Amino acid sequence: MSVQSKHFLNTPESLVLDSLEGLCTINPRLALEPQNKIIYTKPHDRSKVALVCGGGSGHEPAHASFVGEGMLTGAVCGLVFASPNPSQVKRGIELVDNDKGTVIIVKNYTGDVLNFGLAKEQYASIHPNKADRIKFVVVGDDVAVGRSQGAIVGRRGLAGTVLVYKIAGALANRGGSLNEVYNISQWIASNVVTIGVSLGHVHVPGTAPPTSHLSDSEFEIGMGIHNESGNRRVSPVPPLHNLIPHLLELLTSTTDHDRSFVPFQGKDDVVVLVNNLGGISELELSGVVAATRKALDACGFGTLRLLSGTFMTSLNMPGFSITLLRLPTEKEKSAPPATLILSLLDEKPDVPGWKWSSGSSPLPLPTQITPPYKQEADAAPLAKLKSLDSNAFLENIKRAAHGLITAEPDITRMDSIGGDGDCGLTLKAGAEGVLAKIDDGTINGDDVVRSMITIATVAEEAMGGTSGALYSIFFSGLAQGLQAQASSFANAEIWGKSLVLALAHLYIYTRARSPSRTLVDPLAAFIEVFQEKSFTSFSEAVKAAGVAAEETKNIEAKAGRSAYLESERLIADQVPDAGAWGIKTILESLQV
Template identity: 55%
Template sequence: MSLQKHLINDPADLVVESLKGLCTLNHQLSLDVENKIVYQANQDTSKVAVICGGGSGHEPAHGSFVGEGLLTAAVCGNVFASPNTKQVRHGIDLVNNDAGNYTGDVLNFGLAKEQYAAELHKTPIKFLVVGDDVAVGKTQGGIVGRRGMAGVVLTYKVAGAAAAKGASLDEVYNVAEWVAGRIGTIGVGLEHCHVPGTATSEAHLGLDEVEVGLGIHNESGNKRLKPVPKLNELVPQLIDLITSNTDKERGYVPFKNDGSDEVVVFINNLGGFSELELGAFVGSVTVDLSTRKIKVVRAIAGTFITSLNMPGVSVSLLLLPKSGESGAPKTEDLLSYIDAKANAPGWKWTSPQIPNDISKFTVKAETKPSPTAASSGVKVADPKAFIENITRACDAVVAAEPEITRMDTIAGDGDCGLTLKGGADSVKAAVKAGEITGEDIIADMVVVAKIAAKDMGGTSGALYSIFFSGLAQALKANASAGSISDDVWKKSLGDALDKLYTYTRARPPSRTLIDPLAGFIKELGQGWPAAVQNATKAAEYTKEVDAKAGRSAYVDSSLLQQEKVPDPGAWGVMTILQALFK
């Protein structure tokens, strides 16, 4: 379900309050509060004014694109609602430049333009609608046309940069019209968004569904995929919808698909998509285009036009002109407009270069092999049983991941389960590869320590790595060649805990992984079963403990007491010990 809570005063005041906040940050802007118009305070009236507008809820579009080198004014409607004719007309009056005005939207912008012309004003106006959504087929959208998606922002950028460079009204209009006709966009979302002030609703999509072709006003898409595919399976389907020259319904952009196509890639976060996922999406798109022999000349990614808090992303492709193409602008001119600096907060940094070839980052860097350590000659009494125990413990951690993750969403930052699972999976892989055998237990502990540092990460990974490194050192000091005894194990485990204590101030009871680990080692003199039982009691007791260290130290203790959730890290240690000594 999409996030349905908002930090606002009154939904009716949200748009104006947001615009006031924008103008507080940006001194080049002025605000007409009554008409919800953001405009450049000091305009160069000798240049074409570029006006845009539409419903709010798409921030940073449209108001945050007002600034030198991009838009002259933005007329803002209520959330997902077009501004009315009066607002648009007032916006035209505010930027009535000598060189003319260029506007974009549909009915209300068109009506304002016609009213303005009917009053016999001398300043000319050009009007353009951008529809770039390829999800809507030609038959279905035969009358209403395509929806506007992220391609409208790239059109703004080209038009604004052309105007800033002194292009005439006709030149600005012609290049913007050409760009609008060569952009295809497709969006994909994991859920719909929630509009502030409206009633809460049930989830539109299941946890295992993704919707392709949805609009930026919560309009449903043209298909749902179940289960949610991996990126390398999803992205080719999206690119097909834009680049196909055989699909009669969606062949809007004249791709040749013969190795001659060059594009600008524009990837847009629809509001609730994480930057982490956005980066992966960029990589998948550029790789897919490379396999199609479509050359990416520029790649732009970020949050440009949203659907409030929608967890989704869109990809737009601007097909650049072929050499000698009749009526087309020059490619170098288009790229100069896209690369031109825009002094507007909504336009983020972009590279004026051809993107890097991602394949060169997938080649493993050459490293010198580490010196091979001599065999210690110390092994466990039963290597086969040791491997079985290790494997069983790893399987137990993997099985417990959902519950540990649930605990950590309450008591921490939600990553503990996945951190432990990552370590467990890597230990199993090392066993399978013969890197952990039980035949050289000191070397085995070194491998586990390295896995914890590399594949777990975070605080837990560091603590596990220090402990197992300390255990390897202790075994080396306490054991002699041959099979290791229980007494050596117990002393070495105690020494490893002492080593860990030099790096953490946590002492039991502290509501950390230290609690069950220390409880286990403290009770070793009573035998392995008693030690495991004591570790289990210590992990359970973390439900009652006020956090003195670790992830829970930053969480409201009353919430933890209310939820009665144990420490996730402690639960992980308990899970490992119970499985090891089952």
């Protein structure tokens, strides 16, 4: 996949500070010390333990957007993917000074551990009376790097760090002691695991564009959050129902000693965090959530909380991570009670970066499908109209459907330039739906009225959107026209008159009239010529439709998806309308 190397910014050098200023504009309860890039609460409650975190920027909303009541007291920010220096961190510790003590929480990266650790030691040497009131917690939750490979550096800190922030911050906000906050931080950090996957890498503002990247068919398992490569490339990208169980095996395996970091027992209760690494859509992320829940259920885990959203990113990386926090059993006397952990997790912090969560366990997944809608018993019977040649009728429809499927890449390309990019896939979905109805016998030449109604329903349900509605209206109108014919067989004249009626029905619901750079152009051209030739020259009508579709390359858009775009560019590039090309494809695939 290509890497996005364009960004909205003033300068790469000012990006981090500009972002922190924007955060303080959003949340007036925050203060910013710009020279050290420190976000902190002001004033902060000196009777409560303070939590300080930080690291390189580029992981937003972590870390600065988690500063506020109920979570973090301060965050020290470095440049993108670069740790802040010890002087910055030491100043951050000074700004949150209090009567109860401070817990520093860092991700396990060499720069963060060294710079925050050095700052802690310097602060303690300058303030020996406070040396015992400052604690240090390192979070390493990545399971991609095994014990043997990471023997010296240990596991990287990933999105599981956010759960440590949240739970420890809530306990500090309740008035927990320094040791209580420190101990629960350590326990959560020791029982959390994360794995990341991505379809590609990212570009750091101000650097040269990368020269290598993953191919369109590859993805990586074991991604970190500093644009480092994963430990494994896989091709092709599998469906989620195959990928997620593999990721859960990496997270929870107790048989792979090299990666068995948390003492899962099997059928454990867990907290799940599905994290957007920055560049995947909410639509995809929710699909990941559903697949994760199903896979956990299949493995016998009890999902007591499920969080989803953007928590810790790698700029705009097109990937996600899954974090599991193992909850303790009642037999683990030295562990904090699971009820306490969940209650701390459920408390709503007053910070801009925390995502909404239900505060309850997910409901059981549905096991029954709602029965399909049945037509009312008193509906009027449909006229039964047969095709003159049932086999030819079905073969024509199959050819049209396969024609759309074959043309999908070209139609998608056209629509990516002149529309929203979904026309090819929409038409392909409709074509596949029609072929399925042919296979199950619902569409057949012995009942063309019912067949047209079925195609209208497929367009409505499988295609959706504007194209689906237009096709469904047209085929519903075609069915009405066929029903109105006093005949037992559908000949060319009956089809032609019904097509005229269907177009009239379509005109009720769309303002598009030829020439408009829409699917109406070739459709109207076909029907008008077919009618002019007394429904006897199908080939001439198809030719007229093809000409009309080709001519959309030269037409200024007045309706449809292209009306919002720069017409001169579309004309200069000679891009035809994708919807019109779909109609052309269908008609040219038909034979009589």
